[in-house]
Amino acid sequence: MKSKVDCIPCMFRQALNTSRLVTKDQSVIRRIFAQVADWTKRISLDNSPATNSKPIYLIVSEVTGVSDPYAVQKKQTNQGALALLPELRKFIRKSPDPLDAALHIAIAGNVIDMGIGHSFDFNREVEEILEIMNRKLGISDLPDLKAELHPGIKLLYLADNAGEIVFDRLLVEQLLKTGAKITLAVKSGPIINDATMEDAKIAGLTRLVKVITTGGNDVGVNWNNISREFMNTVKNADIILAKGHGNFETCDDRRENFYFLLKIKCEMVARQIGGNLGDLVFKHSHKKKKQVRHARHQ
């Protein structure tokens, strides 16, 4: 998706939230904002918000000298999410539709996102996750996925954030039960609180499936900065499950068979995806129009 002017105030908020993790010095944040101000003047609205945002995080790192401002929070959210696993497994076991339950949990985990919106409080987020686990999805194309799943199908799973990746594991486990052949992709280096290989290990995913990196440390997928291995995996995949805003923003105009799993956190994405702010979404990019009535009449 393309950016809107609305994304520009948000870029300052992203810079502020990230800066606050490593400094309380307003003069340092002023220096960061000055560079962000210059960057916002040069960006193209034809780029996705994710693409336009990446330099914001680089500016914060460069000015503060902290290469990974989210390092501490990432560890904390991984540990917090791991502690929730028994409760979440119970939720799935008790569900009449374990795949649907695991899907729900994976999308609920997308609450753990430090890049968008206000400052981050993991305990508050956990409360929200537990609350929304029973909430109806705003968009659910699960029937499409169920129709496609069969043993041997090649599935690529694009992870989003640390912490959240622990929740993804539960969905991966359910998908493995259907006989799908799964590859999971993480970022090749730190960007916001996105999951890297280390987070995939902590979540126990490297023991379950093949884990690769996209080849870049971009917000979502920067299609000009990916490895050959990642591109080949994309080409060979029958289904790509993509988590979160960044992946949606950078993959929604791709031709591959995508399913997007996310919580809608801003009006721009709400408009693009056809949902409402706050909605939990499982959206098939190749959704076929409903022809039920037509079929019945034949």
Next chain:
Amino acid sequence: MKSKVDCIPCMFRQALNTSRLVTKDQSVIRRIFAQVADWTKRISLDNSPATNSKPIYLIVSEVTGVSDPYAVQKKQTNQGALALLPELRKFIRKSPDPLDAALHIAIAGNVIDMGIGHSFDFNREVEEILEIMNRKLGISDLPDLKAELHPGIKLLYLADNAGEIVFDRLLVEQLLKTGAKITLAVKSGPIINDATMEDAKIAGLTRLVKVITTGGNDVGVNWNNISREFMNTVKNADIILAKGHGNFETCDDRRENFYFLLKIKCEMVARQIGGNLGDLVFKHSHKKKKQVRHARHQ
């Protein structure tokens, strides 16, 4: 109060909200944002948010060529508020404490503010106003005011927004009943949706009290840009009632006897005033410490 770095992202939001009233052209908004970006690099955090924000509105006017982007909305909110008057008068008549009820309504009217937060929808705001009319104030120094009010006391009322000024009329009416001698001050020209002399006339206030202008069209009071008449009125006032964020931000460090009436619309003001986001506030700047217990022991 001084500005914080947090005010800078908000300045872009203010520019965006104002721009949207007069243009849908993203390239025009980009030009506005480019100038806002340059301005944010030069501002001093020692200035109030109100003071730092004014040039944002000038930039929007200059780039779009529309000197008063809020003109239409101001008329609409005045008319909308006038239509509510009968219901509001009934609320006051039924109240055991009409002054408290009118005070409540005047603060609830501060919901009508287009400068802060998201885009404006008057019908939604009216719903909120009616809902919060019965809500307890987060801070209420009404006992202080009641102790001070007596016939002949000189009271200066700093109005805030169009629409809201209709609600102020009800409080002015109650204050007049106590025998207070009231002067009301509006802006000398358009700035955001702030009330001007025309709005005071529409609200029927010019028939009730003496109405003057501050001498400037600033957000709140720019003490370097006021008329001699306004300054003399400030000096002679026993009590100054000041509505809204802008007046609070520019008057909270003054020595005069201020009462601030506002809804807290951002974290910066919440911290400064010692309340919570969303609180309705009636705050006395000269509040005396409670000495009840001490007095009882004597």
